[in-house]
Amino acid sequence: MAKQKAHAAQKESTATGKPAKRKPAKRSESAKTKSKQKLSKADYKAEMERLQLELVKMQEWVKHAGLKVVVIFEGRDAAGKGGVIKRIHDCLNPRGCRIVALGKPTEREQTQWYFQRYVAHLPAAGEIVLFDRSWYNRAGVERVMGFCTHAEYTEFIRTCPEFEHMLQRSGIILVKYWFSVSDEEQERRFQDRISDPTKRWKLSPMDLEARARWVEYSKAKDDMFAMTDTTRSPWYVVDADDKKRARLNCINHLLSLIPYKDLTPEPIVLPERQVAIDYERPPLESQTFIPEPF
Template sequence: MPTDRPTDTPTDTPTETPAETPTDPDPRDWLETELADTLDEDYEIELEDAVLSMKIREIYRAAHGPTIPRPEYFKSLLRLQAELIRLQDWVVYHRKKVVVIFEGRDSAGKGGVIKRISQRLNPRVVRTVALPAPSDREKTQWYFQRYVPHLPAGGEIVLFDRSWYNRAGVERVMGFAGEDEVEQFFEDVPEFERMLRRSGIHLVKYWFSVTDEEQQMRFLMRIHDPLKQWKLSPMDLQSRVRWEQYTKAKEEMLARTNIPESPWYIVPGNDKKRARLNCIDHLLSLFPYEDVPHEEVELPDRVFNPDYERAVLPPELYVPSKY
């Protein structure tokens, strides 16, 4: 996608203020600078979708057609992220416990929406859990045991980038779990999730859905983009071979684990931008959050000691200024 900045976004480095000019900052200048930094951060993230070979880019655009215009997308995203901050404050104030599960096929967009949800939130409150393959010891444990330590305490939100539903998906399709283990999982998971709800955990489950053609296109993008090749694993490539097996496994999983206490919500993911906005908007709609009391914050005066003299540090301690 194009990476040109809007013409009204300040990009020049500010020059030093002459000693004789007033030093009190104009609040509007601070706001413009903050907005510029925010857009720079968003553009940096969006570059992950832009570094494609020209041929793949042409094919991708022809297959998708127009998406949300970038200014409209950023405006909506910033508004939703502001609401996520309100949700975070409500969770902390009322000591709520929230778990959000993100499942879906490889390259369906789970990581992208998780990144936008957590982008402006406090990492001490909102954390992402993406567990590796189980160790030999973990394979002998109760299946849900390795997920339990990552569940939230009061005032925390945990985002699971894949979850215990691995057993019904990749483990089943790739033969890492036998049919008897899968059947035991289907019998156990509804009661496990009811236990979570009874303990006060708000559990939300999202399945990101993409078409066969869209997944193929995204895999091609990863193959041809050096910045994304790390995302491809032998397991991902096998998911292309076993597309129909994954489809059957997904359909049974949704049918047998879609319970009233923790229903599934399906996010159409072919359009990444719309998927992110729709998912965040829906997540916010599930909680009766509202503004909570905040202590007034005042910047204290700096204490000046006339006898203090700042030490001169040796130049080799400083990071070289190459940029």
């Protein structure tokens, strides 16, 4: 029955030329109750280590099978996107997994096809690309702050599903996450950033301006979902009020979307080090060592 509904939705999309809409999934009472349970540090650490080991296996399979993976992380400021990206990237080989966080477009980029500067960062075979914000900037900050015209926004929101379908037809696995955080929790995290000098850089003038336009951002997000949460390329929403639980849930879900086989090699045995027969180290006094105040 589920397959028939999905086929019907795709058929409707083809017939009308518009992306098929998806009904939002309802959260069960058990899920809501579970989200309130405190996750101990020990349990979090154990689960994170287990999931990161699976991420390593997944990356080996991506490389072996020549897969091309794009994961988009979007959401409100202070929703915890960066924390999840860090936990994914830290345990993977950086030669095959990279983070893309593009800044303000240059004057030259502003004259290009909108998607062009993102296309340059798409993966080759065997690569994983994590987009810390993405082409959806046009649906959010650019629209709300007036950085694009209404015509440019309309063109984007109309062609975005087509662009993503084109990527998928070319063999790219595209996963889109939206991190949802409550107003109260976002406020708490903002205050934490203000009081902590090591986190203050995370609070930009744009973040402050966004607070004054909260309603506009909310409407922009709703419009974005209405047009781009499609059967082919759905948005997956992460309840991010609990950072640790959000990290575990997101990584676990990502692993479920990319079937992989365990290609763990045999344990590595270090060969014997070459014996220094005709080599003598230079005296330590001939080298410049850094000071050691600790």
